[in-house]
Amino acid sequence: MSALFEPLTLRSITLPNRIVLSPMCQYSAHDGSANDWHLVHLARYAAAGLGLVLAEATHVAPRARITPHCLGLYDDANEAALARVVQAFRTVGGGTTPFGIQLAHAGRKGASEVPWAGGKPITDERAWLNLAPSAVAHETGWPLPEAMDEAAIAEAVAQFAEATRRADRIGVDVIELHGAHGYLLHQFLSPVSNKRNDDYGGDLDNRMRFPLAVFDAVRAAWPAHKPLGIRITGSDWMGDAGLGVEDAIAFGHALKERGCDFVDVSSGGISLHQKITTGPGYQVPFAAAVRKATGLVTMAVGMITEAKQAEAIIAEGSADLVAMARGLLNDPFWAWRAADELGGKVAAPNQYLRGRQRGVDTPRELLAKKA
Numbered sequence: 001m002s003a004l005f006e007p008l009t010l011r012s013i014t015l016p017n018r019i020v021l022s023p024m025c026q027y028s029a030h031d032g033s034a035n036d037w038h039l040v041h042l043a044r045y046a047a048a049g050l051g052l053v054l055a056e057a058t059h060v061a062p063r064a065r066i067t068p069h070c071l072g073l074y075d076d077a078n079e080a081a082l083a084r085v086v087q088a089f090r091t092v093g094g095g096t097t098p099f100g101i102q103l104a105h106a107g108r109k110g111a112s113e114v115p116w117a118g119g120k121p122i123t124d125e126r127a128w129l130n131l132a133p134s135a136v137a138h139e140t141g142w143p144l145p146e147a148m149d150e151a152a153i154a155e156a157v158a159q160f161a162e163a164t165r166r167a168d169r170i171g172v173d174v175i176e177l178h179g180a181h182g183y184l185l186h187q188f189l190s191p192v193s194n195k196r197n198d199d200y201g202g203d204l205d206n207r208m209r210f211p212l213a214v215f216d217a218v219r220a221a222w223p224a225h226k227p228l229g230i231r232i233t234g235s236d237w238m239g240d241a242g243l244g245v246e247d248a249i250a251f252g253h254a255l256k257e258r259g260c261d262f263v264d265v266s267s268g269g270i271s272l273h274q275k276i277t278t279g280p281g282y283q284v285p286f287a288a289a290v291r292k293a294t295g296l297v298t299m300a301v302g303m304i305t306e307a308k309q310a311e312a313i314i315a316e317g318s319a320d321l322v323a324m325a326r327g328l329l330n331d332p333f334w335a336w337r338a339a340d341e342l343g344g345k346v347a348a349p350n351q352y353l354r355g356r357q358r359g360v361d362t363p364r365e366l367l368a369k370k371a
Contacts (some may be wrong), residue, residue, distance in 0.1 A: 001329050003315040004307070005344030008051070010227035010261045010297065013098050013173050015321075016313050016347060019335050022301055022323035023054045023102040023231075025175070027114040031082035032062065032072025037195030039088050045328070049335040049346035051321070053089070053097055054153070057104035057178055058082075058167075060159040063128050063186070064105040067114050073103070073163040096347040098298035100174030102231065105156060108132035108145040108193070109368035113234070131156070133188045133210070134195040139272045153210060156184070157217045159296070164221040175222060177215060177230040177261075179251075181226030182269030185211040186233055186238070188249065192242045192270045204247055206253055219259055229262035229299075232254060234286025236266060238273035245289045252294040264292050264299040264323060278302075279311060288318040290319060299323050307338035 005017045021270045028037040038055075045053045059065045059072045072078045082101075089099050106112075113120055121127070121142050131152060132145035148156070160177070167175060179185035187193040188210040194201050199211050215230065217321055222228050232251055236242025252263055265287040268274050276282075283302035291298035300319035304310055305327045313319050339346040348355075 002344035004311045012225040013227055017051040018049045018321045020321050020323040021045050021053040021328055022325040023056045025056045025323050027067050027069045029071045032078045034085050039085045043088045043092045045330050046089045047333050047349045050097050055101040058101045059104050066106040067112050073166050079166045086171050093181040097175035101172050102167040102176045102178050104178035105184035107187045108138050157213050160214045161221040164218045174227050179211055179231040180231045180266045188233040190270045192245050228260040231264040233267050234265045235267045236270045245286050248290050249293040252290050252296055255294050261330045262297040266301050284318050306343045311342055
Protein backbone atom coordinates (compact mmCIF):
# COMPACT_ATOMS: atom_id res chain seq x y z
CA MET A 1 0.00 0.00 0.00
CA SER A 2 1.21 3.46 -0.87
CA ALA A 3 1.81 5.58 2.23
CA LEU A 4 0.05 8.48 0.51
CA PHE A 5 -3.12 6.43 0.21
CA GLU A 6 -3.27 5.11 3.76
CA PRO A 7 -6.28 6.38 5.76
CA LEU A 8 -5.76 8.70 8.72
CA THR A 9 -8.22 9.08 11.59
CA LEU A 10 -8.58 12.39 13.43
CA ARG A 11 -11.03 11.98 16.30
CA SER A 12 -14.24 10.66 14.67
CA ILE A 13 -13.27 11.64 11.11
CA THR A 14 -11.35 9.23 8.89
CA LEU A 15 -9.53 10.72 5.94
CA PRO A 16 -9.37 8.09 3.15
CA ASN A 17 -5.87 9.23 2.16
CA ARG A 18 -3.27 11.90 2.94
CA ILE A 19 -4.01 14.33 0.07
CA VAL A 20 -5.58 17.63 1.15
CA LEU A 21 -7.01 20.44 -0.95
CA SER A 22 -5.34 23.49 0.53
CA PRO A 23 -7.56 26.53 1.23
CA MET A 24 -7.55 28.90 -1.75
CA CYS A 25 -9.22 32.29 -1.58
CA GLN A 26 -11.59 32.81 -4.51
CA TYR A 27 -12.49 36.48 -3.81
CA SER A 28 -15.95 35.86 -5.26
CA ALA A 29 -18.40 36.12 -2.36
CA HIS A 30 -21.20 38.69 -2.07
CA ASP A 31 -21.28 40.31 1.39
CA GLY A 32 -19.42 37.27 2.68
CA SER A 33 -21.89 34.76 1.22
CA ALA A 34 -20.93 31.86 -1.01
CA ASN A 35 -22.61 31.52 -4.40
CA ASP A 36 -22.63 29.32 -7.50
CA TRP A 37 -18.90 29.88 -8.04
CA HIS A 38 -18.08 28.32 -4.68
CA LEU A 39 -20.55 25.50 -5.23
CA VAL A 40 -19.02 24.50 -8.55
CA HIS A 41 -15.43 25.10 -7.42
CA LEU A 42 -15.68 22.96 -4.27
CA ALA A 43 -18.14 20.30 -5.45
CA ARG A 44 -15.81 19.21 -8.25
CA TYR A 45 -13.29 18.19 -5.58
CA ALA A 46 -15.90 16.06 -3.82
CA ALA A 47 -15.56 13.57 -6.68
CA ALA A 48 -11.77 13.84 -6.94
CA GLY A 49 -10.81 11.16 -4.43
CA LEU A 50 -9.09 13.49 -1.96
CA GLY A 51 -8.51 12.79 1.71
CA LEU A 52 -9.80 16.18 2.87
CA VAL A 53 -11.07 19.37 1.27
CA LEU A 54 -10.44 22.62 3.14
CA ALA A 55 -12.55 25.49 1.84
CA GLU A 56 -10.94 28.88 1.48
CA ALA A 57 -10.22 31.32 4.32
CA THR A 58 -13.66 31.98 5.81
CA HIS A 59 -13.74 35.20 7.77
CA VAL A 60 -15.33 35.64 11.17
CA ALA A 61 -16.52 39.27 10.77
CA PRO A 62 -16.96 41.83 8.00
CA ARG A 63 -13.87 43.70 9.23
CA ALA A 64 -11.98 40.40 9.27
CA ARG A 65 -12.07 39.99 5.48
CA ILE A 66 -9.04 40.45 3.23
CA THR A 67 -11.18 41.97 0.49
CA PRO A 68 -14.85 42.98 0.20
CA HIS A 69 -15.35 39.80 -1.85
CA CYS A 70 -13.95 37.29 0.65
CA LEU A 71 -15.99 34.44 2.09
CA GLY A 72 -17.46 34.89 5.57
CA LEU A 73 -19.37 32.97 8.21
CA TYR A 74 -20.60 35.78 10.45
CA ASP A 75 -24.34 36.10 9.78
CA ASP A 76 -27.37 34.00 8.91
CA ALA A 77 -27.13 34.74 5.20
CA ASN A 78 -23.51 33.54 5.11
CA GLU A 79 -24.50 30.41 7.00
CA ALA A 80 -27.38 29.56 4.66
CA ALA A 81 -25.27 30.15 1.56
CA LEU A 82 -22.41 27.97 2.75
CA ALA A 83 -24.84 25.27 3.88
CA ARG A 84 -25.94 24.98 0.23
CA VAL A 85 -22.32 24.42 -0.82
CA VAL A 86 -21.74 21.80 1.87
CA GLN A 87 -24.90 19.92 0.85
CA ALA A 88 -23.86 19.92 -2.80
CA PHE A 89 -20.42 18.65 -1.80
CA ARG A 90 -22.01 15.77 0.12
CA THR A 91 -24.32 14.93 -2.77
CA VAL A 92 -21.53 14.84 -5.35
CA GLY A 93 -19.02 13.03 -3.16
CA GLY A 94 -21.30 10.54 -1.51
CA GLY A 95 -19.74 11.27 1.86
CA THR A 96 -16.33 9.83 1.03
CA THR A 97 -14.26 13.02 1.47
CA PRO A 98 -14.56 15.11 4.66
CA PHE A 99 -15.34 18.81 4.23
CA GLY A 100 -13.40 21.38 6.25
CA ILE A 101 -13.07 25.14 6.36
CA GLN A 102 -10.36 27.56 7.41
CA LEU A 103 -11.55 30.24 9.85
CA ALA A 104 -9.61 33.47 9.49
CA HIS A 105 -9.19 37.14 10.39
CA ALA A 106 -7.09 39.33 8.09
CA GLY A 107 -6.10 41.90 10.70
CA ARG A 108 -3.95 44.67 9.23
CA LYS A 109 -3.96 43.03 5.77
CA GLY A 110 -7.69 43.61 5.31
CA ALA A 111 -9.61 46.13 3.20
CA SER A 112 -7.60 45.25 0.08
CA GLU A 113 -8.51 45.00 -3.57
CA VAL A 114 -8.85 41.53 -5.09
CA PRO A 115 -5.58 40.25 -6.59
CA TRP A 116 -6.65 40.75 -10.21
CA ALA A 117 -7.32 44.41 -9.37
CA GLY A 118 -3.83 44.82 -7.95
CA GLY A 119 -4.28 43.66 -4.35
CA LYS A 120 -3.40 47.08 -2.94
CA PRO A 121 -5.25 48.74 -0.04
CA ILE A 122 -8.66 50.15 -0.92
CA THR A 123 -8.66 53.94 -0.87
CA ASP A 124 -12.34 54.74 -1.47
CA GLU A 125 -15.54 54.46 0.57
CA ARG A 126 -15.43 50.65 0.50
CA ALA A 127 -12.48 50.60 2.93
CA TRP A 128 -12.76 49.89 6.64
CA LEU A 129 -10.42 50.46 9.60
CA ASN A 130 -8.29 47.37 10.10
CA LEU A 131 -7.50 45.82 13.48
CA ALA A 132 -4.05 44.61 14.53
CA PRO A 133 -2.00 43.87 17.64
CA SER A 134 -0.18 47.17 17.18
CA ALA A 135 -0.68 50.35 15.19
CA VAL A 136 1.96 49.28 12.67
CA ALA A 137 1.14 49.29 8.95
CA HIS A 138 1.83 46.20 6.87
CA GLU A 139 4.01 48.25 4.53
CA THR A 140 4.74 51.78 3.41
CA GLY A 141 1.60 53.11 1.73
CA TRP A 142 -0.68 50.76 3.63
CA PRO A 143 -3.20 52.22 6.12
CA LEU A 144 -2.35 52.40 9.81
CA PRO A 145 -4.43 49.79 11.66
CA GLU A 146 -6.09 50.27 15.02
CA ALA A 147 -4.29 48.54 17.90
CA MET A 148 -6.72 46.16 19.58
CA ASP A 149 -7.65 46.87 23.19
CA GLU A 150 -8.92 44.22 25.62
CA ALA A 151 -12.50 44.65 24.41
CA ALA A 152 -11.51 44.20 20.76
CA ILE A 153 -9.48 41.12 21.63
CA ALA A 154 -12.41 39.60 23.50
CA GLU A 155 -14.74 40.43 20.61
CA ALA A 156 -12.45 38.72 18.08
CA VAL A 157 -12.25 35.60 20.24
CA ALA A 158 -16.05 35.54 20.45
CA GLN A 159 -16.35 35.98 16.67
CA PHE A 160 -14.18 32.91 16.05
CA ALA A 161 -16.34 30.91 18.48
CA GLU A 162 -19.58 32.05 16.83
CA ALA A 163 -18.30 31.16 13.36
CA THR A 164 -17.38 27.75 14.76
CA ARG A 165 -20.93 27.15 15.95
CA ARG A 166 -22.24 28.13 12.53
CA ALA A 167 -19.79 25.71 10.88
CA ASP A 168 -21.06 22.89 13.06
CA ARG A 169 -24.69 23.64 12.26
CA ILE A 170 -24.12 23.31 8.51
CA GLY A 171 -22.25 20.02 8.81
CA VAL A 172 -18.59 20.98 8.46
CA ASP A 173 -16.33 18.08 9.51
CA VAL A 174 -12.99 19.79 10.19
CA ILE A 175 -11.87 23.30 11.13
CA GLU A 176 -8.45 24.75 10.47
CA LEU A 177 -7.65 28.13 12.05
CA HIS A 178 -5.50 30.47 9.99
CA GLY A 179 -2.46 31.37 12.08
CA ALA A 180 -0.06 32.14 9.24
CA HIS A 181 0.52 34.25 6.11
CA GLY A 182 0.61 37.53 8.01
CA TYR A 183 -3.03 37.51 9.12
CA LEU A 184 -4.27 38.43 12.59
CA LEU A 185 -3.26 35.37 14.63
CA HIS A 186 0.15 35.42 12.97
CA GLN A 187 0.39 39.18 13.56
CA PHE A 188 0.11 38.61 17.31
CA LEU A 189 2.70 35.82 17.19
CA SER A 190 5.35 37.66 15.19
CA PRO A 191 7.65 40.31 16.68
CA VAL A 192 7.63 41.94 13.23
CA SER A 193 4.03 43.07 13.74
CA ASN A 194 3.48 42.79 17.51
CA LYS A 195 5.03 45.73 19.35
CA ARG A 196 2.79 45.58 22.43
CA ASN A 197 4.12 45.98 25.96
CA ASP A 198 1.18 44.36 27.77
CA ASP A 199 0.24 40.72 28.39
CA TYR A 200 -0.18 40.17 24.64
CA GLY A 201 3.29 41.38 23.62
CA GLY A 202 6.95 40.95 24.45
CA ASP A 203 8.17 37.38 24.81
CA LEU A 204 6.77 34.44 22.85
CA ASP A 205 4.56 33.26 25.72
CA ASN A 206 2.76 36.60 25.71
CA ARG A 207 2.60 36.78 21.92
CA MET A 208 0.96 33.33 21.88
CA ARG A 209 -1.71 34.43 24.34
CA PHE A 210 -4.29 35.71 21.80
CA PRO A 211 -3.93 32.88 19.25
CA LEU A 212 -4.20 30.33 22.06
CA ALA A 213 -7.28 32.11 23.44
CA VAL A 214 -8.85 31.83 19.99
CA PHE A 215 -7.92 28.15 19.81
CA ASP A 216 -9.38 27.46 23.26
CA ALA A 217 -12.64 29.26 22.41
CA VAL A 218 -13.02 27.39 19.14
CA ARG A 219 -12.21 24.05 20.76
CA ALA A 220 -14.87 24.73 23.41
CA ALA A 221 -17.46 25.66 20.76
CA TRP A 222 -16.57 22.78 18.40
CA PRO A 223 -17.99 19.30 19.18
CA ALA A 224 -15.48 17.09 20.95
CA HIS A 225 -15.68 14.42 18.25
CA LYS A 226 -14.66 16.80 15.45
CA PRO A 227 -11.00 17.59 14.63
CA LEU A 228 -9.53 21.07 15.01
CA GLY A 229 -6.19 22.16 13.58
CA ILE A 230 -4.34 25.33 12.72
CA ARG A 231 -2.09 26.63 9.97
CA ILE A 232 1.09 28.01 11.54
CA THR A 233 4.25 29.59 10.21
CA GLY A 234 7.57 27.79 10.12
CA SER A 235 9.46 30.99 9.31
CA ASP A 236 8.84 34.68 8.73
CA TRP A 237 11.85 34.64 6.39
CA MET A 238 13.05 37.75 8.23
CA GLY A 239 16.13 36.36 9.97
CA ASP A 240 16.44 37.12 13.68
CA ALA A 241 13.79 39.84 13.39
CA GLY A 242 10.99 37.34 12.85
CA LEU A 243 9.69 33.91 13.76
CA GLY A 244 11.69 30.76 13.07
CA VAL A 245 11.03 27.06 13.29
CA GLU A 246 11.94 27.01 17.01
CA ASP A 247 8.99 29.34 17.62
CA ALA A 248 6.74 27.05 15.58
CA ILE A 249 7.82 24.12 17.75
CA ALA A 250 7.08 26.05 20.96
CA PHE A 251 3.68 27.07 19.61
CA GLY A 252 3.06 23.46 18.57
CA HIS A 253 3.74 22.20 22.11
CA ALA A 254 1.26 24.73 23.53
CA LEU A 255 -1.35 23.74 20.96
CA LYS A 256 -0.90 20.04 21.65
CA GLU A 257 -1.57 20.63 25.34
CA ARG A 258 -4.90 22.18 24.34
CA GLY A 259 -6.07 19.28 22.19
CA CYS A 260 -4.93 20.39 18.75
CA ASP A 261 -5.42 17.59 16.22
CA PHE A 262 -3.07 18.79 13.47
CA VAL A 263 -0.85 21.65 12.38
CA ASP A 264 -0.48 22.82 8.79
CA VAL A 265 3.00 24.33 8.51
CA SER A 266 3.43 27.15 6.00
CA SER A 267 5.61 30.29 6.09
CA GLY A 268 5.98 33.93 5.11
CA GLY A 269 3.48 36.71 4.58
CA ILE A 270 4.24 38.94 7.55
CA SER A 271 6.26 41.51 5.58
CA LEU A 272 7.03 42.47 2.01
CA HIS A 273 10.68 42.54 3.07
CA GLN A 274 10.79 38.77 3.58
CA LYS A 275 13.57 36.87 1.80
CA ILE A 276 12.12 33.54 0.73
CA THR A 277 14.08 30.80 -0.98
CA THR A 278 11.58 28.69 -2.88
CA GLY A 279 11.76 25.36 -4.64
CA PRO A 280 9.93 22.03 -4.71
CA GLY A 281 8.85 21.19 -1.17
CA TYR A 282 10.68 24.21 0.27
CA GLN A 283 8.49 24.31 3.39
CA VAL A 284 8.60 20.57 4.11
CA PRO A 285 11.61 20.87 6.50
CA PHE A 286 9.53 23.15 8.74
CA ALA A 287 6.77 20.55 8.91
CA ALA A 288 9.29 17.78 9.57
CA ALA A 289 10.90 19.70 12.42
CA VAL A 290 7.56 20.45 14.08
CA ARG A 291 6.38 16.86 13.69
CA LYS A 292 9.58 15.42 15.14
CA ALA A 293 9.65 17.77 18.12
CA THR A 294 5.96 17.74 19.06
CA GLY A 295 4.50 14.49 17.76
CA LEU A 296 1.55 16.42 16.33
CA VAL A 297 -0.14 15.24 13.16
CA THR A 298 1.48 17.57 10.65
CA MET A 299 0.56 18.80 7.18
CA ALA A 300 3.20 19.93 4.67
CA VAL A 301 2.39 22.49 1.98
CA GLY A 302 4.17 24.43 -0.74
CA MET A 303 5.24 23.37 -4.24
CA ILE A 304 4.26 19.75 -3.75
CA THR A 305 3.28 18.74 -7.26
CA GLU A 306 4.43 15.20 -8.10
CA ALA A 307 3.07 11.88 -6.86
CA LYS A 308 6.47 10.42 -5.93
CA GLN A 309 7.39 13.64 -4.15
CA ALA A 310 4.22 13.50 -2.05
CA GLU A 311 4.71 9.78 -1.39
CA ALA A 312 8.25 10.38 -0.12
CA ILE A 313 7.12 13.14 2.25
CA ILE A 314 4.67 10.76 3.92
CA ALA A 315 6.76 7.58 3.71
CA GLU A 316 9.86 9.24 5.15
CA GLY A 317 7.94 10.74 8.06
CA SER A 318 8.38 14.39 7.15
CA ALA A 319 4.62 14.94 7.44
CA ASP A 320 1.39 13.03 7.87
CA LEU A 321 -0.54 14.95 5.20
CA VAL A 322 0.30 16.92 2.08
CA ALA A 323 -1.73 19.98 1.10
CA MET A 324 -1.90 21.07 -2.50
CA ALA A 325 -3.31 24.20 -4.11
CA ARG A 326 -1.92 25.02 -7.57
CA GLY A 327 -1.41 21.36 -8.39
CA LEU A 328 -5.07 20.61 -7.78
CA LEU A 329 -6.20 23.71 -9.64
CA ASN A 330 -4.25 22.52 -12.66
CA ASP A 331 -5.46 18.93 -12.29
CA PRO A 332 -8.50 18.47 -10.01
CA PHE A 333 -8.19 14.69 -10.42
CA TRP A 334 -4.51 14.62 -9.45
CA ALA A 335 -5.27 11.94 -6.85
CA TRP A 336 -6.52 9.55 -9.55
CA ARG A 337 -3.28 9.93 -11.48
CA ALA A 338 -1.20 9.55 -8.29
CA ALA A 339 -3.08 6.38 -7.35
CA ASP A 340 -2.30 4.86 -10.73
CA GLU A 341 1.37 5.82 -10.46
CA LEU A 342 1.84 4.66 -6.87
CA GLY A 343 -0.40 1.60 -6.82
CA GLY A 344 -2.88 3.19 -4.43
CA LYS A 345 -6.65 3.12 -4.46
CA VAL A 346 -8.83 6.19 -4.60
CA ALA A 347 -12.57 6.81 -4.47
CA ALA A 348 -14.42 7.60 -7.68
CA PRO A 349 -18.18 8.11 -8.06
CA ASN A 350 -20.18 5.50 -9.91
CA GLN A 351 -20.87 7.97 -12.71
CA TYR A 352 -17.13 8.19 -13.49
CA LEU A 353 -16.20 4.51 -13.24
CA ARG A 354 -15.98 4.03 -16.99
CA GLY A 355 -13.16 6.55 -17.00
CA ARG A 356 -11.21 4.64 -14.34
CA GLN A 357 -9.32 1.48 -15.23
CA ARG A 358 -7.57 0.72 -11.96
CA GLY A 359 -6.98 1.97 -8.42
CA VAL A 360 -10.68 2.59 -7.76
CA ASP A 361 -12.78 2.34 -4.63
CA THR A 362 -16.46 2.95 -5.28
CA PRO A 363 -18.18 5.13 -2.66
CA ARG A 364 -19.97 2.05 -1.29
CA GLU A 365 -16.70 0.13 -0.88
CA LEU A 366 -14.98 3.09 0.76
CA LEU A 367 -17.79 3.69 3.25
CA ALA A 368 -17.80 -0.03 4.08
CA LYS A 369 -14.10 0.17 4.92
CA LYS A 370 -14.75 3.11 7.23
CA ALA A 371 -17.40 1.13 9.06
